[in-house]
Amino acid sequence: MTTATETPRSAGRPRTAVLSRERILEAAFKLADVRGADFTLAALARNLDVRPSALHHYFASKDQLIAGMRGQLTSRIGDHGFDTLPWHVAILDWARAYRLTIGAHPGIIAALATLPVDDELESIIDYERIASAMLRDGFPEHRVVPAIVAIESFIIGSALDSLAPEDNLRPVENATLAPHLTEAEHAARAYADAQSRSAAIETFEYGLAALVAGLRSTTLQ
Missing domain, CATH: 1.10.10 (Arc Repressor Mutant, subunit A)
Incomplete structure (x- = not known):
């Protein structure tokens, strides 16, 4: 009343x-x-x-807004078991989720990649989780940040590559000038088809596995 x-x-x-x-x-x-x-x-x-x-x-400011956008995307990526799994196992699903998440918003990728993470809580927690797992598993401390940056750079590049045509590297008018590249590009797409994957996903999975394997070898250096 x-x-x-x-x-x-x-x-x-x-x-x-x-x-x-x-x-x-x-x-x-x-x-x-x-x-x-x-x-x-x-x-x-x-x-x-x-x-x-x-x-x-x-x-x-707009920088704070962009940081908030990155924080929200980081939350969508998720944990993927860094606290319990070996870092090189957890990083695979993390990288896949990262690529899909930022790939859904290609217009903001460049801004997200160049803005410092300072004061952006979700990203700091995420990177800390990865760094802790790597150090726990014996990764050299001075190589942790370069390794994370290398993996993230690859993911961002792969997210952008997924927007390109499947045959983006295939010579067309100048195929006769690059017979080896032409055959290699054809073989790559045929292999991806045999795996029931797109060329972009097959390329990403191959590159991710190679990158992680190479980074793991640095634990001996």
Whole structure:
């Protein structure tokens, strides 16, 4: 029951959705998928039908917003058992999940790859989990960060490569100038077909296995 001085609440839902961190990040991903990382906070505010100042309550700058986007993607990637599995086993499923997760948002990949991880909690926890597993398994301390960067660089490149045509490396008009490359490209696609995989996935799996095996050999150096 309301008093004479109270204003009754209107029935039903509010006309506009309540702004939240999650809603801002969701809209930012949608905008980045269309416009890439060059979008502005003003454009994001227009898509959300709010003033730019409303976004600053959640993200003081675009860099903070990008960091939040990376944190959300990191949460989607998941743990994959670094606490219990050997690092070189856990890293395989982690890398696969990482590639799929960032591959779903190619427009933001470059920004995610170049922004420092400082003060972005989810990524710091994720990298710490990997580093701890590697050190626990005897990986040389001075090689841990270069190894993580090498693996992540490969994943990011593979995510971008998955957007290219399957036969991106196949000579067409100049095939006669590169007979070995032409046959090798054909053989690679035929092998991928025999494994019931796309050429991009087969390439990723081959490269990931080779990279991890090579990094494991550095434990002796």
